[in-house]
Amino acid sequence: MSEKIPVQNVEPETVEFDLYEKRKKIYTRAISGFFQKIRTRALWILMLGYFLTPWINWHDRQGVLFDLPARQFHIFGITFFPQDFFLLAWILIICAFGLFFVTTLFGRVWCGYTCPQTVWTMVFMWIEEKTEGSRNARMKLDKEPMSKRKFLKKFNKHSLWFIFGWLTGLTFVGYFTPIRELLIDLFTYQAHPWAYFWVAFFTGATYLFAGWLREQVCTYMCPYARFQAVMFxxxxxxxxxxxxxxxxxxxxxxxxxxxxxxxxxxxxxxxxxxxxxxxxxxxxxxxxxxxxxxxxxxxxxxxxxxxxxxxxxxxxxxxxxxEGKTTHMLRPKVIGYAMSMLVVFTAFFYFASDREALGLDVIRDRNRLFNETPSGMIENIYTVKVINMDQTSHVFLLSVNGLKNMDMIGRTKVTVNAGEVRSVPFSIQVPPTAISKQRNTIYFKVTSQDPDYPIEKVTESRFIGPVSK
Ligand code: SF4
Ligand code: SF4
Structure with missing residues (x-):
């Protein structure tokens, strides 16, 4: 007799699991010690620097102002124009190599001590501790049902978070628009709608990132946190x-x-x-x-x-x-980053010292190729922009050459303040006999009239005439 194998209908067992682990709220306990002291000092320096800088005036102007509409960055007496933005690229490269160098040697010191996410989170945690109490008190409070006491504690915490977020947003926008006027305009409802938007945006972002998201930003959102492992x-x-x-x-x-x-x-x-x-x-x-x-x-x-x-x-x-072995400070990676930093530093200082203090832009009116004046002259219209990148104002003389008997109609002597871009409209008139071709090269020149500041700049432009050979 053959043996029968008992067969049962077995339902496949379904095991469900979440790919996303729910966030566990972190209740940190306050601690003092050597490294916390360093962190607190770094926090004070960074916070004071951030909040006070836009209020410092320099030569009757906000010391640090990134004036985007005028395309000028003012940093304590130095004005950067769009043509200087390559210097900004050099600065960013220096910062990147500096960060790589420090990270390879000392690990995540940027993250632990100076990153804005860390610094603002420290402030928000301090507010939380002051309003809701110690770690144990906060854990107990969160388990309690809502009561007047709990509501007041939560209300105080969120109000202070919001105020601090608003101050952060106001200050941030104050780097891009004069902060004194911004503050008054915001309260008198005269600020530009974008100013309200950006202050609200940065208030919300600070409140969310430092109050709610905290370590989630470092763990899931920060790209630097991910790629710095390759420097270790x-x-x-x-x-x-x-x-x-x-x-x-x-x-x-x-x-x-x-x-x-x-x-x-x-x-x-x-x-x-x-x-x-x-x-x-x-x-x-x-x-x-x-x-x-x-x-x-x-x-x-x-x-x-x-x-x-x-x-x-x-x-x-x-x-x-x-592992009981000796740590080597000088190693190929560290030397490589240091050398790269040195090269970029040298290039930066070379280009920065070579930076011209006078700029000249000439824009020809392209609406019409040329005009014929009632007196029979051929006329082209231009806008000349004189850019004074020096620390003081100067008087400049404008002139043009390249064709015979050129007549320059417009103001030829202009005063340009420090960091100012002065636009001067011009018309150039030439007798038809002076031009032999349709496109003629002419040269605009701007010369300083200050004997202590001998500087000039020449730029090329075109004069269009009716004759084509
Ligand atoms: S003794 Fe152990 S558990 Fe306590 S702080 Fe040190 S490492 Fe952490
Ligand atoms: S983040 Fe790292 S260094 Fe800071 S307390 Fe936690 S384990 Fe320590």
Missing amino acids: DPDTMVISYDYNRGEQRGARKRSADHKSKGLGDCIDCNLCVHVCPAGIDIRDGLQYQCIGCALCVDACDSIMDKMGYERGLVSYTTERRL
């Missing part, structure tokens, strides 16, 4: 947990001889996790969410002090040092 090598400074020293982790009495019980130096207090703004546990190893703020170092050092252990269980170190 085993000699790069990172925040790291000394696994060999810390494990086996576990609670113990302060007086206990933990080594004899097989315990390492980590008492598993989780303080390093509670202070982390990225909500990670540094003991799990280097993670891309870590912004290198070193708060876990301060936290762990405070615990080591309490326990009477040596500091540095969590510390700034390198992968090589953790």
Whole structure:
């Protein structure tokens, strides 16, 4: 007899899982220590710099003003025009190499100490702590049902966040439009609709990014956070947990001889996790969410002090040092970035020192090729733009040559203030006998009338006549 194999109708088991992990709210605990002190000082310097700069006047004008409609950037007495924007490109390249250089040596110090997202989030967290209380108090408050007390605390926090966001937005727009007038115009409803829009936009962005999104910006939105890993090598400074020293982790009495019980130096207090703004546990190893703020170092050092252990269980170190090897500061990548920075610096200073302090643009009126005047002269119309990139105003003389018996009709002597672009309309009249072809090259010249400032500039243009051979 053949053996029968029992067959059952089995429904396939469906396992559902989310590809998107829901965000867990991070309740950070405040901590003081060496690195937090540095962060706080950096915060003050950056905040004061950001908020006060647009209020500083320089020679009767806002010191730093990016005047987009006039296409002029004023930075403390130096005015940059569109033709200077290649210098801006050099500055950006220098900054990029500087960032690569610092990141290769010291890891994410930009993220941990100076990035606007980090700095503004620190302020928003400070407001949160002042209005809602400590970490434990905030966790308790969020679990409570809505009450008058909870509503007031939340209202105060969001109002202060909003005010700080508004100040940030106002200041940002104040870099592009004179801030004193902007402030008055905003309150008297005379500001341009775009000014209202941009102030509101940056208020909302600050409130959202520093108040709500926080570490999400670094983890999911910041491209720099992603690509900087390629700059890391085993000699790069990172925040790291000394696994060999810390494990086996576990609670113990302060007086206990933990080594004899097989315990390492980590008492598993989780303080390093509670202070982390990225909500990670540094003991799990280097993670891309870590912004290198070193708060876990301060936290762990405070615990080591309490326990009477040596500091540095969590510390700034390198992968090589953790392996017991020597860290090399000078390495090909670092030297490469330093050399590139030097080359770009040299190029920048060469071009910046070669920058001309006088500009001359000539625009020919293209609506008509030429006019014939009642006296029989051939006339072309021009707009001449004199750009004074010097720090003081000067008187300039305009002249033209290139054809015989040219008559220049318009103001030939003009005063141009520092950083000003002066447009002067001109008509050039030439007797028909002086021109032998349709397109004639002529030269406009602007010459300083100041004996202490001998400078001139020549630019080429065309004079169109009726004769074509
Ligand atoms: S792990 Fe440490 S250094 Fe990294 S973000 Fe958290 S607290 Fe900052
Ligand atoms: S703070 Fe230090 S001792 Fe406490 S859990 Fe973190 S690593 Fe361990």
